[in-house]
Amino acid sequence: MPDDQLMLAYAAGDTDAFDELYSRHEAGLYRFVRRLLGVRLAAQADEVFQDTWLRIVSARASFSPQGAAWRTWAFTIAHNLAMDRLRTSGREVDLPAQDDASDEPLDWIAASLDQTHPSSEDTAFWRAAGLQLLHCLDELPDAQRAAFLLHHEDGATVEDLAQRLGLQFETAKSRLRYALQKLRGCMRGYLDVLGHPA
Structure with a gap:
Protein backbone atom coordinates (compact mmCIF):
# COMPACT_ATOMS: atom_id res chain seq x y z
CA MET A 1 0.00 0.00 0.00
CA PRO A 2 1.43 3.44 -0.88
CA ASP A 3 2.49 5.75 1.95
CA ASP A 4 -0.36 8.19 1.33
CA GLN A 5 -2.96 5.45 1.65
CA LEU A 6 -1.29 4.11 4.79
CA MET A 7 -1.50 7.56 6.36
CA LEU A 8 -5.18 7.87 5.47
CA ALA A 9 -5.81 4.40 6.92
CA TYR A 10 -3.99 5.39 10.09
CA ALA A 11 -6.03 8.59 10.34
CA ALA A 12 -9.13 6.38 10.13
CA GLY A 13 -7.91 4.30 13.08
CA ASP A 14 -5.74 1.56 11.56
CA THR A 15 -2.71 1.40 13.87
CA ASP A 16 -1.10 -1.31 11.74
CA ALA A 17 -0.89 1.24 8.92
CA PHE A 18 1.14 3.54 11.17
CA ASP A 19 3.44 0.66 12.13
CA GLU A 20 4.09 0.04 8.43
CA LEU A 21 4.84 3.72 7.75
CA TYR A 22 7.20 3.84 10.71
CA SER A 23 8.95 0.67 9.60
CA ARG A 24 9.44 2.00 6.05
CA HIS A 25 10.77 5.42 7.00
CA GLU A 26 12.34 5.13 10.46
CA GLY A 38 25.40 17.83 12.43
CA VAL A 39 28.03 16.62 14.85
CA ARG A 40 27.56 19.44 17.35
CA LEU A 41 23.92 18.58 17.97
CA ALA A 42 24.05 14.84 17.28
CA ALA A 43 23.05 14.13 20.88
CA GLN A 44 19.71 15.84 20.18
CA ALA A 45 18.88 13.77 17.10
CA ASP A 46 16.79 11.24 19.04
CA GLU A 47 14.63 13.99 20.51
CA VAL A 48 14.06 15.74 17.17
CA PHE A 49 13.35 12.37 15.52
CA GLN A 50 10.74 11.56 18.20
CA ASP A 51 9.24 15.04 17.90
CA THR A 52 8.92 14.46 14.15
CA TRP A 53 6.88 11.31 14.66
CA LEU A 54 4.78 12.97 17.37
CA ARG A 55 4.02 15.79 14.94
CA ILE A 56 3.11 13.25 12.25
CA VAL A 57 0.78 11.49 14.68
CA SER A 58 -0.86 14.69 15.86
CA ALA A 59 -1.34 15.94 12.27
CA ARG A 60 -2.78 12.67 10.94
CA ALA A 61 -6.28 14.10 10.50
CA SER A 62 -5.01 17.05 8.45
CA PHE A 63 -2.84 15.06 6.04
CA SER A 64 -4.04 15.45 2.46
CA PRO A 65 -2.66 13.30 -0.37
CA GLN A 66 -3.65 16.08 -2.80
CA GLY A 67 -0.87 18.16 -1.24
CA ALA A 68 2.66 16.84 -0.91
CA ALA A 69 3.38 13.11 -1.00
CA TRP A 70 3.61 11.59 2.48
CA ARG A 71 7.40 11.24 2.35
CA THR A 72 7.84 14.87 1.30
CA TRP A 73 5.40 15.97 4.00
CA ALA A 74 7.20 13.95 6.71
CA PHE A 75 10.70 15.07 5.68
CA THR A 76 9.49 18.69 5.66
CA ILE A 77 8.25 18.27 9.24
CA ALA A 78 11.64 16.79 10.22
CA HIS A 79 13.47 19.61 8.43
CA ASN A 80 11.45 22.32 10.17
CA LEU A 81 11.92 20.78 13.63
CA ALA A 82 15.67 20.33 13.08
CA MET A 83 16.07 23.90 11.84
CA ASP A 84 14.14 25.18 14.87
CA ARG A 85 16.53 23.23 17.09
CA LEU A 86 19.56 24.64 15.28
CA ARG A 87 18.23 28.19 15.67
CA THR A 88 17.48 27.84 19.39
CA SER A 89 20.55 25.81 20.32
CA GLY A 90 23.23 28.35 19.54
CA ARG A 91 25.06 25.42 17.88
CA GLU A 92 26.43 24.20 21.21
CA VAL A 93 29.27 21.71 21.05
CA ASP A 94 28.27 18.17 22.00
CA LEU A 95 30.54 15.70 20.28
CA PRO A 96 29.44 12.07 20.05
CA ALA A 97 31.65 9.21 21.18
CA GLN A 98 34.13 7.97 18.59
CA ASP A 99 32.51 4.53 18.48
CA ASP A 100 29.25 6.22 17.46
CA ALA A 101 30.44 6.10 13.84
CA SER A 102 28.42 3.57 11.86
CA ASP A 103 28.72 2.12 8.38
CA GLU A 104 26.34 4.77 7.01
CA PRO A 105 29.01 7.38 6.15
CA LEU A 106 31.09 4.67 4.51
CA ASP A 107 28.15 3.49 2.43
CA TRP A 108 27.14 7.03 1.53
CA ILE A 109 30.49 8.27 0.23
CA ALA A 110 31.32 4.95 -1.42
CA ALA A 111 28.06 5.04 -3.37
CA SER A 112 28.69 8.65 -4.31
CA LEU A 113 32.02 7.71 -5.82
CA ASP A 114 30.76 4.50 -7.46
CA GLN A 115 32.81 2.37 -5.08
CA THR A 116 29.98 0.37 -3.51
CA HIS A 117 32.07 -2.72 -2.76
CA PRO A 118 35.38 -1.65 -1.22
CA SER A 119 37.79 -4.47 -0.51
CA SER A 120 38.42 -5.37 3.11
CA GLU A 121 41.78 -3.58 3.11
CA ASP A 122 40.06 -0.37 1.98
CA THR A 123 37.33 -0.46 4.62
CA ALA A 124 39.21 1.58 7.23
CA PHE A 125 40.13 4.15 4.60
CA TRP A 126 36.51 4.44 3.40
CA ARG A 127 35.26 4.72 6.98
CA ALA A 128 37.64 7.62 7.52
CA ALA A 129 36.44 9.19 4.26
CA GLY A 130 32.86 8.88 5.46
CA LEU A 131 33.72 10.56 8.73
CA GLN A 132 35.51 13.30 6.81
CA LEU A 133 32.39 13.83 4.69
CA LEU A 134 30.24 14.12 7.84
CA HIS A 135 32.75 16.65 9.16
CA CYS A 136 32.48 18.60 5.89
CA LEU A 137 28.67 18.50 6.12
CA ASP A 138 28.83 19.81 9.66
CA GLU A 139 30.92 22.77 8.50
CA LEU A 140 28.27 23.91 6.01
CA PRO A 141 25.97 26.76 7.01
CA ASP A 142 22.68 25.33 8.30
CA ALA A 143 20.62 26.51 5.31
CA GLN A 144 23.05 24.97 2.79
CA ARG A 145 23.28 21.70 4.73
CA ALA A 146 19.47 21.50 4.78
CA ALA A 147 19.26 22.04 1.02
CA PHE A 148 21.95 19.42 0.35
CA LEU A 149 20.33 16.81 2.60
CA LEU A 150 16.82 17.38 1.30
CA HIS A 151 18.19 16.95 -2.21
CA HIS A 152 20.41 13.92 -1.57
CA GLU A 153 18.60 12.16 1.29
CA ASP A 154 15.01 12.82 0.29
CA GLY A 155 15.49 13.21 -3.46
CA ALA A 156 13.97 16.70 -3.55
CA THR A 157 14.36 18.55 -6.85
CA VAL A 158 15.35 22.21 -6.88
CA GLU A 159 11.66 23.05 -7.44
CA ASP A 160 10.76 20.94 -4.38
CA LEU A 161 13.46 22.67 -2.33
CA ALA A 162 12.13 26.09 -3.24
CA GLN A 163 8.58 25.14 -2.36
CA ARG A 164 9.39 23.28 0.86
CA LEU A 165 11.76 25.94 2.16
CA GLY A 166 9.67 28.89 1.00
CA LEU A 167 12.41 30.20 -1.30
CA GLN A 168 12.65 31.57 -4.80
CA PHE A 169 13.83 28.94 -7.30
CA GLU A 170 17.17 30.71 -7.90
CA THR A 171 17.82 31.00 -4.14
CA ALA A 172 17.21 27.27 -3.63
CA LYS A 173 19.43 26.48 -6.62
CA SER A 174 22.20 28.72 -5.24
CA ARG A 175 22.05 27.12 -1.79
CA LEU A 176 22.41 23.69 -3.29
CA ARG A 177 25.21 24.79 -5.64
CA TYR A 178 27.16 26.50 -2.82
CA ALA A 179 26.72 23.45 -0.59
CA LEU A 180 28.10 21.17 -3.30
CA GLN A 181 31.02 23.51 -4.00
CA LYS A 182 31.95 23.66 -0.32
CA LEU A 183 31.67 19.90 0.11
CA ARG A 184 33.80 19.27 -2.96
CA GLY A 185 36.40 21.72 -1.70
CA CYS A 186 36.40 20.20 1.76
CA MET A 187 36.73 16.65 0.40
CA ARG A 188 39.10 17.42 -2.51
CA GLY A 189 42.32 16.89 -0.61
CA TYR A 190 41.08 13.69 0.95
CA LEU A 191 39.75 12.27 -2.31
CA ASP A 192 42.95 13.18 -4.14
CA VAL A 193 44.65 10.70 -1.83
CA LEU A 194 42.12 8.08 -3.03
CA GLY A 195 43.38 8.47 -6.58
CA HIS A 196 47.02 8.32 -5.46
CA PRO A 197 47.29 5.75 -2.65
CA ALA A 198 50.50 5.80 -0.71
Whole structure:
Protein backbone atom coordinates (compact mmCIF):
# COMPACT_ATOMS: atom_id res chain seq x y z
CA MET A 1 0.00 0.00 0.00
CA PRO A 2 1.43 3.44 -0.88
CA ASP A 3 2.49 5.75 1.95
CA ASP A 4 -0.36 8.19 1.33
CA GLN A 5 -2.96 5.45 1.65
CA LEU A 6 -1.29 4.11 4.79
CA MET A 7 -1.50 7.56 6.36
CA LEU A 8 -5.18 7.87 5.47
CA ALA A 9 -5.81 4.40 6.92
CA TYR A 10 -3.99 5.39 10.09
CA ALA A 11 -6.03 8.59 10.34
CA ALA A 12 -9.13 6.38 10.13
CA GLY A 13 -7.91 4.30 13.08
CA ASP A 14 -5.74 1.56 11.56
CA THR A 15 -2.71 1.40 13.87
CA ASP A 16 -1.10 -1.31 11.74
CA ALA A 17 -0.89 1.24 8.92
CA PHE A 18 1.14 3.54 11.17
CA ASP A 19 3.44 0.66 12.13
CA GLU A 20 4.09 0.04 8.43
CA LEU A 21 4.84 3.72 7.75
CA TYR A 22 7.20 3.84 10.71
CA SER A 23 8.95 0.67 9.60
CA ARG A 24 9.44 2.00 6.05
CA HIS A 25 10.77 5.42 7.00
CA GLU A 26 12.34 5.13 10.46
CA ALA A 27 15.94 4.75 9.25
CA GLY A 28 15.75 7.38 6.50
CA LEU A 29 14.13 10.02 8.70
CA TYR A 30 16.55 9.41 11.55
CA ARG A 31 19.57 9.59 9.25
CA PHE A 32 18.22 12.80 7.72
CA VAL A 33 17.64 14.44 11.14
CA ARG A 34 21.05 13.39 12.42
CA ARG A 35 22.89 14.71 9.38
CA LEU A 36 20.91 17.92 9.37
CA LEU A 37 21.73 18.60 13.04
CA GLY A 38 25.40 17.83 12.43
CA VAL A 39 28.03 16.62 14.85
CA ARG A 40 27.56 19.44 17.35
CA LEU A 41 23.92 18.58 17.97
CA ALA A 42 24.05 14.84 17.28
CA ALA A 43 23.05 14.13 20.88
CA GLN A 44 19.71 15.84 20.18
CA ALA A 45 18.88 13.77 17.10
CA ASP A 46 16.79 11.24 19.04
CA GLU A 47 14.63 13.99 20.51
CA VAL A 48 14.06 15.74 17.17
CA PHE A 49 13.35 12.37 15.52
CA GLN A 50 10.74 11.56 18.20
CA ASP A 51 9.24 15.04 17.90
CA THR A 52 8.92 14.46 14.15
CA TRP A 53 6.88 11.31 14.66
CA LEU A 54 4.78 12.97 17.37
CA ARG A 55 4.02 15.79 14.94
CA ILE A 56 3.11 13.25 12.25
CA VAL A 57 0.78 11.49 14.68
CA SER A 58 -0.86 14.69 15.86
CA ALA A 59 -1.34 15.94 12.27
CA ARG A 60 -2.78 12.67 10.94
CA ALA A 61 -6.28 14.10 10.50
CA SER A 62 -5.01 17.05 8.45
CA PHE A 63 -2.84 15.06 6.04
CA SER A 64 -4.04 15.45 2.46
CA PRO A 65 -2.66 13.30 -0.37
CA GLN A 66 -3.65 16.08 -2.80
CA GLY A 67 -0.87 18.16 -1.24
CA ALA A 68 2.66 16.84 -0.91
CA ALA A 69 3.38 13.11 -1.00
CA TRP A 70 3.61 11.59 2.48
CA ARG A 71 7.40 11.24 2.35
CA THR A 72 7.84 14.87 1.30
CA TRP A 73 5.40 15.97 4.00
CA ALA A 74 7.20 13.95 6.71
CA PHE A 75 10.70 15.07 5.68
CA THR A 76 9.49 18.69 5.66
CA ILE A 77 8.25 18.27 9.24
CA ALA A 78 11.64 16.79 10.22
CA HIS A 79 13.47 19.61 8.43
CA ASN A 80 11.45 22.32 10.17
CA LEU A 81 11.92 20.78 13.63
CA ALA A 82 15.67 20.33 13.08
CA MET A 83 16.07 23.90 11.84
CA ASP A 84 14.14 25.18 14.87
CA ARG A 85 16.53 23.23 17.09
CA LEU A 86 19.56 24.64 15.28
CA ARG A 87 18.23 28.19 15.67
CA THR A 88 17.48 27.84 19.39
CA SER A 89 20.55 25.81 20.32
CA GLY A 90 23.23 28.35 19.54
CA ARG A 91 25.06 25.42 17.88
CA GLU A 92 26.43 24.20 21.21
CA VAL A 93 29.27 21.71 21.05
CA ASP A 94 28.27 18.17 22.00
CA LEU A 95 30.54 15.70 20.28
CA PRO A 96 29.44 12.07 20.05
CA ALA A 97 31.65 9.21 21.18
CA GLN A 98 34.13 7.97 18.59
CA ASP A 99 32.51 4.53 18.48
CA ASP A 100 29.25 6.22 17.46
CA ALA A 101 30.44 6.10 13.84
CA SER A 102 28.42 3.57 11.86
CA ASP A 103 28.72 2.12 8.38
CA GLU A 104 26.34 4.77 7.01
CA PRO A 105 29.01 7.38 6.15
CA LEU A 106 31.09 4.67 4.51
CA ASP A 107 28.15 3.49 2.43
CA TRP A 108 27.14 7.03 1.53
CA ILE A 109 30.49 8.27 0.23
CA ALA A 110 31.32 4.95 -1.42
CA ALA A 111 28.06 5.04 -3.37
CA SER A 112 28.69 8.65 -4.31
CA LEU A 113 32.02 7.71 -5.82
CA ASP A 114 30.76 4.50 -7.46
CA GLN A 115 32.81 2.37 -5.08
CA THR A 116 29.98 0.37 -3.51
CA HIS A 117 32.07 -2.72 -2.76
CA PRO A 118 35.38 -1.65 -1.22
CA SER A 119 37.79 -4.47 -0.51
CA SER A 120 38.42 -5.37 3.11
CA GLU A 121 41.78 -3.58 3.11
CA ASP A 122 40.06 -0.37 1.98
CA THR A 123 37.33 -0.46 4.62
CA ALA A 124 39.21 1.58 7.23
CA PHE A 125 40.13 4.15 4.60
CA TRP A 126 36.51 4.44 3.40
CA ARG A 127 35.26 4.72 6.98
CA ALA A 128 37.64 7.62 7.52
CA ALA A 129 36.44 9.19 4.26
CA GLY A 130 32.86 8.88 5.46
CA LEU A 131 33.72 10.56 8.73
CA GLN A 132 35.51 13.30 6.81
CA LEU A 133 32.39 13.83 4.69
CA LEU A 134 30.24 14.12 7.84
CA HIS A 135 32.75 16.65 9.16
CA CYS A 136 32.48 18.60 5.89
CA LEU A 137 28.67 18.50 6.12
CA ASP A 138 28.83 19.81 9.66
CA GLU A 139 30.92 22.77 8.50
CA LEU A 140 28.27 23.91 6.01
CA PRO A 141 25.97 26.76 7.01
CA ASP A 142 22.68 25.33 8.30
CA ALA A 143 20.62 26.51 5.31
CA GLN A 144 23.05 24.97 2.79
CA ARG A 145 23.28 21.70 4.73
CA ALA A 146 19.47 21.50 4.78
CA ALA A 147 19.26 22.04 1.02
CA PHE A 148 21.95 19.42 0.35
CA LEU A 149 20.33 16.81 2.60
CA LEU A 150 16.82 17.38 1.30
CA HIS A 151 18.19 16.95 -2.21
CA HIS A 152 20.41 13.92 -1.57
CA GLU A 153 18.60 12.16 1.29
CA ASP A 154 15.01 12.82 0.29
CA GLY A 155 15.49 13.21 -3.46
CA ALA A 156 13.97 16.70 -3.55
CA THR A 157 14.36 18.55 -6.85
CA VAL A 158 15.35 22.21 -6.88
CA GLU A 159 11.66 23.05 -7.44
CA ASP A 160 10.76 20.94 -4.38
CA LEU A 161 13.46 22.67 -2.33
CA ALA A 162 12.13 26.09 -3.24
CA GLN A 163 8.58 25.14 -2.36
CA ARG A 164 9.39 23.28 0.86
CA LEU A 165 11.76 25.94 2.16
CA GLY A 166 9.67 28.89 1.00
CA LEU A 167 12.41 30.20 -1.30
CA GLN A 168 12.65 31.57 -4.80
CA PHE A 169 13.83 28.94 -7.30
CA GLU A 170 17.17 30.71 -7.90
CA THR A 171 17.82 31.00 -4.14
CA ALA A 172 17.21 27.27 -3.63
CA LYS A 173 19.43 26.48 -6.62
CA SER A 174 22.20 28.72 -5.24
CA ARG A 175 22.05 27.12 -1.79
CA LEU A 176 22.41 23.69 -3.29
CA ARG A 177 25.21 24.79 -5.64
CA TYR A 178 27.16 26.50 -2.82
CA ALA A 179 26.72 23.45 -0.59
CA LEU A 180 28.10 21.17 -3.30
CA GLN A 181 31.02 23.51 -4.00
CA LYS A 182 31.95 23.66 -0.32
CA LEU A 183 31.67 19.90 0.11
CA ARG A 184 33.80 19.27 -2.96
CA GLY A 185 36.40 21.72 -1.70
CA CYS A 186 36.40 20.20 1.76
CA MET A 187 36.73 16.65 0.40
CA ARG A 188 39.10 17.42 -2.51
CA GLY A 189 42.32 16.89 -0.61
CA TYR A 190 41.08 13.69 0.95
CA LEU A 191 39.75 12.27 -2.31
CA ASP A 192 42.95 13.18 -4.14
CA VAL A 193 44.65 10.70 -1.83
CA LEU A 194 42.12 8.08 -3.03
CA GLY A 195 43.38 8.47 -6.58
CA HIS A 196 47.02 8.32 -5.46
CA PRO A 197 47.29 5.75 -2.65
CA ALA A 198 50.50 5.80 -0.71
